[in-house]
Amino acid sequence: MTSPTKSSPLNIHEKAVIDRTALDRLFECLKDRGFRVVGPTARDGAIIYDELGSTSDLPVGWTDEQEAGRYRLKKRDDKALFGYVVGPHSWKKYLFPPRQRLWMAKRNGRGFSIEKNDPPENSKFAFIGVRSCELHAIGIQDRVFMGDKFIDPVYKSRREQTFIVAVNCGQAGGTCFCASMKTGPKAESGFDLALTEILNKKSPYYVVEVGSAAGAEVLAEIPHRELGNKDEQAAESVVAEAVSQMGRTMETGGIRELLQDNPYHPRWEEVAKRCLTCANCTMACPTCFCSTVEDATDLTGDHAERWKRWDSCFTMDFSYIHGGSVRQETSSRYRHWMTHKLSTWHDQFGSSGCVGCGRCITWCPVGIDITEEVKAIRASSS
């Protein structure tokens, strides 16, 4: 391993090899540049995303088992840092925070004055371990929040500062279907650096691909060596293994028309018998973007605040307008969610709203499976 203190930056799509200890240096480089390093860590029986102090906070030697309504952590027999799939969290919690105070006001005689909001926290994030499906999900939220004339300033400012270290998947979960959605498992774009973890007996090492000028600059400060043919082949077989393990598929041909043509399909009533309208699927989904706004006052009426928080099309309040909820039935709420995600999203944003990450299947408490629902409607469509 050559270890230049600083070498000339590689070009975009060029690759090099780094060893396990160089990842520590990567964390240091990112922190030196003022980034808050966030990524996967094992906590409370799941792999979640949180601020990381060092690479030892990564889920070393852990993997996950996933099925509809089921998630378990399991020990691996190696020291893989990225040997799991995706957990209940997604990166949207950093770019589109679950709760934001929009403004505060205090009574001022017969009127009121707007008070300064708290200064924003450091929201210059470096994301570690972003999977290909998640890159696509971030791309979708980019279009939603800043792709048109109405731009979310909080999202835009966070997004523009974000540094992304992607990881190509080496295994697929039981609920993954990114291959059929053409969103993975290999990261093709939308990252600054992309790692492929190669496991050998001693310690994992990494093939790293440059995705941006910022990524090339960071890599130039990390000890690395030239990519050899064997490294390249090893990295290709890692991704091929993930493709071969993909737990589910979704047939997407004509799906936009399929759902728009079947608003009265009996399957909507069938799924409604199981759906608890708990909204887990929308909270876990990396592309769902709905929010609501709430006002709160103190008991004296001297102080008021306006908050924005995540909301879900599964709640009764979500479609409440002047005297009633538009979607009273569970069947209409499930139909709305799935039809938007897979069909009308194309009309609105020019792509599917689903990236095949499988979270809504794993984290649905009753194991409702969006791929099964599509299959059932396709099998007996009008």
Ligand code: SF4
């Ligand atoms: S589909 Fe599952 S996760 Fe979504 S609201 Fe219904 S019960 Fe909850």
Ligand code: SF4
């Ligand atoms: S709908 Fe389900 S599978 Fe698709 S992106 Fe959302 S959580 Fe993932």
